Amino acid sequence: MADNVFLILQDNEDARPIIEAIEQDNQDATIDYQPGMVRIECPGRLVVNRDSVTEFRGQDWDPMELQLNLVSLSGNIDEDDDYFALSWSS
Amino acid sequence: MAVKKKLNMRKRYEVLTRGMGWDTTYQPMDKVFPYDKFEGIKIKDWSGWEDPFRLTVDSYWKYQAEKEKKLYAIIDSFAQNNGHLNVSDGRYVNALKLFIQGVTPLEYGAHRHYAHLGRHFRGEGTRVACQMQSIDELRHCQTQLHTLSHYNKHFNGMHDPFHMFDRVWYLSVPKSYFEDAMTAGPFEFITSISFSFEYVLTNLLFVPFMSGAAYNGDMATVTFGFSAQSDEARHMTLGLEIIKFMVEQHEDNLPIIQGYIDKHFWRAYRVLALIAMMQDYMLPNSPMSWNEAWQIYYVENMGALFNDLSRYGLRMPKYSDVATAEAEHLSHQTWSDFYNFTHAASFHTWMPDDRKMDWLSEKYPNTFDKHYRPRFEQWREMEKAGERHYFKGLPQLCQTCQIPMFFTEVMSDPMKISRRVSMYKGDRYHTCSDGCKDIFENEPEKFIQAWLPVHQIFQGNCGGADLSDVLKYYHLNEGEDNMEYVGSPDHKRWQEWKGEDKQDETATG
Amino acid sequence: MAINSLGDYVHINKDAVENFHGNQVVYIHWDNHNMFTAAAAFPLPPEMPFGALLEEVIPSIFASHPEYEKLKWDKVKWILDDEDFIPNTGVSLKDNGIGHKSLLRFITPELTGVGGSGN
Numbered sequence: 026m027a028d029n030v031f032l033i034l035q036d037n038e039d040a041r042p043i044i045e046a047i048e049q050d051n052q053d054a055t056i057d058y059q060p061g062m063v064r065i066e067c068p069g070r071l072v073v074n075r076d077s078v079t080e081f082r083g084q085d086w087d088p089m090e091l092q093l094n095l096v097s098l099s100g101n102i103d104e105d106d107d108y109f110a111l112s113w114s115s
Numbered sequence: 116m117a118v119k120k121k122l123n124m125r126k127r128y129e130v131l132t133r134g135m136g137w138d139t140t141y142q143p144m145d146k147v148f149p150y151d152k153f154e155g156i157k158i159k160d161w162s163g164w165e166d167p168f169r170l171t172v173d174s175y176w177k178y179q180a181e182k183e184k185k186l187y188a189i190i191d192s193f194a195q196n197n198g199h200l201n202v203s204d205g206r207y208v209n210a211l212k213l214f215i216q217g218v219t220p221l222e223y224g225a226h227r228h229y230a231h232l233g234r235h236f237r238g239e240g241t242r243v244a245c246q247m248q249s250i251d252e253l254r255h256c257q258t259q260l261h262t263l264s265h266y267n268k269h270f271n272g273m274h275d276p277f278h279m280f281d282r283v284w285y286l287s288v289p290k291s292y293f294e295d296a297m298t299a300g301p302f303e304f305i306t307s308i309s310f311s312f313e314y315v316l317t318n319l320l321f322v323p324f325m326s327g328a329a330y331n332g333d334m335a336t337v338t339f340g341f342s343a344q345s346d347e348a349r350h351m352t353l354g355l356e357i358i359k360f361m362v363e364q365h366e367d368n369l370p371i372i373q374g375y376i377d378k379h380f381w382r383a384y385r386v387l388a389l390i391a392m393m394q395d396y397m398l399p400n401s402p403m404s405w406n407e408a409w410q411i412y413y414v415e416n417m418g419a420l421f422n423d424l425s426r427y428g429l430r431m432p433k434y435s436d437v438a439t440a441e442a443e444h445l446s447h448q449t450w451s452d453f454y455n456f457t458h459a460a461s462f463h464t465w466m467p468d469d470r471k472m473d474w475l476s477e478k479y480p481n482t483f484d485k486h487y488r489p490r491f492e493q494w495r496e497m498e499k500a501g502e503r504h505y506f507k508g509l510p511q512l513c514q515t516c517q518i519p520m521f522f523t524e525v526m527s528d529p530m531k532i533s534r535r536v537s538m539y540k541g542d543r544y545h546t547c548s549d550g551c552k553d554i555f556e557n558e559p560e561k562f563i564q565a566w567l568p569v570h571q572i573f574q575g576n577c578g579g580a581d582l583s584d585v586l587k588y589y590h591l592n593e594g595e596d597n598m599e600y601v602g603s604p605d606h607k608r609w610q611e612w613k614g615e616d617k618q619d620e621t622a623t624g
Numbered sequence: 625m626a627i628n629s630l631g632d633y634v635h636i637n638k639d640a641v642e643n644f645h646g647n648q649v650v651y652i653h654w655d656n657h658n659m660f661t662a663a664a665a666f667p668l669p670p671e672m673p674f675g676a677l678l679e680e681v682i683p684s685i686f687a688s689h690p691e692y693e694k695l696k697w698d699k700v701k702w703i704l705d706d707e708d709f710i711p712n713t714g715v716s717l718k719d720n721g722i723g724h725k726s727l728l729r730f731i732t733p734e735l736t737g738v739g740g741s742g743n
Contacts, residue, residue, distance in 0.1 A: 028419030033322060035341050060402050061329030061337045062322070089170070092178045093185075095345045096325075097318050099416050101423070102167035102352055106124045113423045153630050300628075452661040489741035490659050493690070508685045510662035511651040511727070521661040530658060530742030534727070536706070542637065543705070543725040545651070558627045564636045573667040574643050 027069030030100030030111040036063050040094045042086070046077035062096050070112040071100070128169035133162065136239035148237045154300035156372075157365035161238025164360045168349055175247055179254070179346075186258060186342045193335040194265045203331040203399045205270075205609030206600055210324075210397035211263055211336060212272045212462040217289045217389055218320070219259045220280040222343075224293045225308060226252035232301050244353050245305075251346040255339075262339045270605050272461040272596040279461055282577070283589045284568035285453070287517045288389070291565065292382045298561075302361065306372060307379035309354030311432070315417055316383050317347055320390050323408040327398040355420075362427045369428050378557070380432030381550035385516035388449045395446035395475065396467065404478035409442040434550040440525040443479055447487040452521045454494065455506035459582065461591050463600035466495050486529055503599055509569045514544045514562055515551035522547045539563060641724040648724040650717065652677070654686050655731045659743045663727060670718035674711045677728075691735045701731040 032047075034040040036058060047054055047065055054067040065071065078086040088109040100111030122130065139147050151158070192198075202208065229249035233242050267273040280286045296307040325340030358376075361368045391405040413435075421431045450464070457464040467475065472491065475483045494504050510519035524531045535552035537544045539559045546552040555562045571577050578588030586593050595604050609615075627633055641648050648670050653663035664685045668677075678697055686692055702709040704720075705727055711720050722728060737743040 028422055029415070030419070031416065060326045061341065062326055089168075089174055089178065092168075092345055092349070093181055095348045096341050097322055097344055098348050098351070099318075099420065101355070104124070104168060113419055114426065150630070154628060448661070451659070455659075455661050486741065486743075489737075489739045490743040493659060493738045493743060497688075502688070504659065504688065506660060506664070506685065507688070508664045508666070511653075511665045519662040521658075523658075530656060530737075532653065532658070532662070536727075540637070542640070543723075545725065545727065560627045560633050560635060564638050566638060569665050570639045570644075570649065573647065573649065573665075575645065 028113050029066045029068055030071050030098075030113060031064060031066045032071060032073075032098045032111060033062050033064045033096040035094045035096055036061055037094065042078050042081035043073060043091070043094070045081045047071065047073055050074055050077055070110060072108055072110040075107045124169050127171050128166065131171045131243065133240070136237075136242075144237070148235055150235050150301050151237055154302050154371065156300075156302045156361060156368050158237070158361075159364050161236075161241065163363065164238055164240050164356065166240065166244050167352055167356060170247065170349070172243075172247075179251075182342050182345065183254070183258075186338055187261075189338045190258075190262050190265070190335055193262075198333075198335055199266055199269050200612055201332045201334075205605055206463070206465060207331050207333065207397065207399055208266055208270045208605070209272075209462040209464075209600070210393045211266055211333075212270070213389060213393060213397070214336075215259060215263045215273050216276045216279050216283070216461060217286055219256055219263075220277055220286075221289055221293055222252050222256040222259065223277075224297065226250075226256060228297045228304060228308070232305060235301055241357070248309075248346075248350055248353060251350070255343040255346070258339045258342065262335045265335065269608070271592065271603075272463075272605075275590045278590050282568075283459075283461065283591070284456075285389075285460060287566065287568050289386050291517050292386050295382060295561070296379065302371075303375050303379075305354070305357050306361075306375040307382070309350060310358050311376055311379035312383040313347060314351040314354040314420070315380060315413075315432070316387055317344075317351070318412040318416070319387060319408055321347060322412065323403045324390060324394055324398075327394065327400075327402055330400055330402045331398055358424070358429070359427065362429065373429060374557075376429070377433040378554050381434055381438075381548075381554065382516065384438050385518060385547075385551070388445055388518060391446040392449040392453065395478075396450040396471075399471075401474065405446045406442045406478065409439065414439060433553070434548070437526065437548065437550065441522070443482045444486070444523065444525050444529060447475075447479070447483065448521050448523065451487070451490065452510075452519050455504070456510070456519070457599065458505050458597050459586065459589075459591075461589070461596045463598065463603050463605065465600040466491055466498065482529065498599075498601075509572065511545060512567050512569050513547035513551050514565055514567070515546050515554045517565065517567060518547060520545065520547050639725070644724075648717075648726075650722060651725070651727045652682060652685075653727070653729050654689075655729050656735075656737045656742045657686070657689055657691070658737070659689070660686060663729075668717060670722075671716045673714065673716055674720050674722075675713040677717070678713065682730075690738065691732075694735060695732060699732065699734065701733065703729040703731065 034043060040063060044056060044063060048056065051067050051071055054065055054071060057064045073088065073091065075086055075088055088104055091109055098111055100113055103110045138144060145152065226249050229245045229252060233246035233249055236242050236245065263273060280290055296304045321340055321344040325337050328340060329337040358372060361372050394405045394408065395401060421429065453460060454464045472488065497504050513520055520532060520534060522533045523529050524533045533548055535546045535549065537552060537556055544555055546555050572585055578584040583593055591597060600606055644667055646669060647667035650666050650668050651663040652666065654660065666681055702711055704722060
């Protein structure tokens with residue numbers, strides 16, 4: 026199995042639609058709530074889609090807004106107007 | 116040609132960072148950029164470097180401003196509502212003292228040196244990223260000072276962190292690490308701070324420790340911690356991208372970069388000994404042990420990172436195995452050392468209570484009961500007898516990391532102190548590990564200049580020969596900032612605030 | 625390996641023995657008594673007799689250990705800079721071969737720390 030990438034977000038209201046979008050779009054993602062933060066892991070690749078977050082939030086979401094609630098991450102980043110993705114190449 | 120109304124992210128980033136530089140004509144480029152060649156790193160094409168966040172200046176200001184608004188709203192309400200009374204125990208604040216003395220000045224150092232890099236790299240994309248990071252680091256320094264200034268009103272030891280950083284013995288550990296990086300070339304600095312420190316190791320500082328702050332009721336610290344960490348994620352990315360960029364540019368770069376990674380992993384890891392004890396001992400309630408954090412954030416996550424980087428020919432930092440073996444000992448050894456020398460520290464130490472001791476046994480089944488519980492029980496007995504243990508002298512220090520030589524041979528004999536010695540121009544130089552010995556022997560000219568606090572006291576450069584003289588030189592108030600927590604002014608104030616009966620508190624908390 | 629630098633590198637030996645006002649630095653540790661977490665460092669005159677180490681210097685740090693009173697100097701095994709060493713208590717540190725930044729360890733095979741734990 027591919028190595029895990031991870032994304033850690035603050036455990037707050039802004040992060041909720043992002044987490045819901047991740048759950049929907051990444052079947053293998055595991056979500057772990059720790060004090061003050063949420064740690065999301067996924068083997069190989071994890072993607073956050075603009076459309077999905079926008080839908081859950083009911084308001085347009087720019088992937089750059091991830092900056093606001095991001096705590097940490099691991100993986101090679103690929104970001105564009107429509108998505109933010111983390112992956113390992115192996 | 117169809118012109119789009121709004122450029123997409125890639126285009127916006129290109130417009131910001133490309134074609135902004137030029138080749139100088141009336142001075143040679145090598146004179147304008149004098150520092151980016153002597154290390155032997157060969158860059159064929161600076162435009163090969165790209166920031167994957169593609170952050171433009173307008174969005175940088177927009178998002179940073181929003182982060183600041185959120186943070187300051189929380190800091191204000193924390194101060195207004197006397198949030199310091201809601202932390203789990205007064206002991207906890209000692210972790211914040213160490214933070215403001217040992218970490219905040221590093222943020223400032225990083226601010227200064229990324230500004231230097233933002234001037235001196237030849238590639239404009241790289242310069243822009245370094246300039247943003249420089250501003251971020253200044254922001255971290257300021258937000259930490261603002262947040263912790265509330266604690267400074269109510270607790271001792273936090274009144275002069277920058278002065279202390281330049282003088283106090285244990286703060287020479289982070290200081291000498293950063294100055295080692297800042298006095299190297301720009302590629303070594305960026306490998307050291309952006310990659311070895313920020314990518315490989317800062318998760319261990321900012322994630323489990325800040326989560327621990329939340330767990331102990333410190334809303335203000337968790338907020339500045341996570342706010343800083345959101346920038347940190349961008350810095351880590353800079354670290355990873357610059358590594359990939361350097362090895363892609365020329366095959367000769369690989370051994371140099373691997374050498375930098377090895378050296379600075381070990382230097383930065385040694386600094387984290389302070390974090391290990393903050394995590395396990397200074398958080399009254401610890402959601403995660405140092406060893407657990409090490410397994411997740413180093414063994415697993417960095418294992419994944421280096422699996423990925425193996426396609427470039429890079430491997431895990433040298434002596435990763437030693438660091439992993441030390442994970443079961445590090446916090447206990449470091450806390451023991453500060454317990455020995457807390458009469459010369461600007462924070463308090465104490466012996467863990469029964470509940471904490473049991474937690475340590477559970478989290479460290481292979482090491483705690485065997486090696487460290489007997490030591491702590493002895494110290495608790497001495498406290499009860501009114502003879503609290505202090506080391507009544509000064510310790511031998513490692514020439515490279517400047518930490519007292521208390522690390523042990525964890526791979527073979529965990530109670531045997533790990534010591535290495537090198538001879539250089541007729542003098543002996545002692546180091547605490549193979550990692551520190553290799554670093555010394557690779558650059559003895561640099562490390563023989565080390566300002567070792569113990570030797571400086573002996574040479575008469577620290578205010579005098581008596582402890583009181585040295586504490587004055589440190590700007591440390593004797594009897595207030597230093598010594599055992601139990602019975603300290605901080606402890607007494609905490610008991611008054613909480614209405615705790617002094618009779619209930621034994622010497623062991 | 626030589627240091628890589630832009631210009632000539634200035635050699636500064638911060639801890640040259642000349643900087644210690646006639647003293648030399650000596651490190652001393654009691655093996656298997658790690659509640660003293662590191663070796664102790666002392667600035668000592670090279671002419672100091674070895675006997676003074678036993679009577680004054682060593683007890684100033686280590687006498688607070690519960691096993692200290694059982695310590696018998698004639699049963700102690702010494703190691704100086706990683707080599708077995710038999711001191712001559714009547715002569716100076718220097719004449720015993722203890723130099724600047726020497727490490728002197730003493731081992732007490734019968735005393736192995738609190739509860740035999742190496743502490």
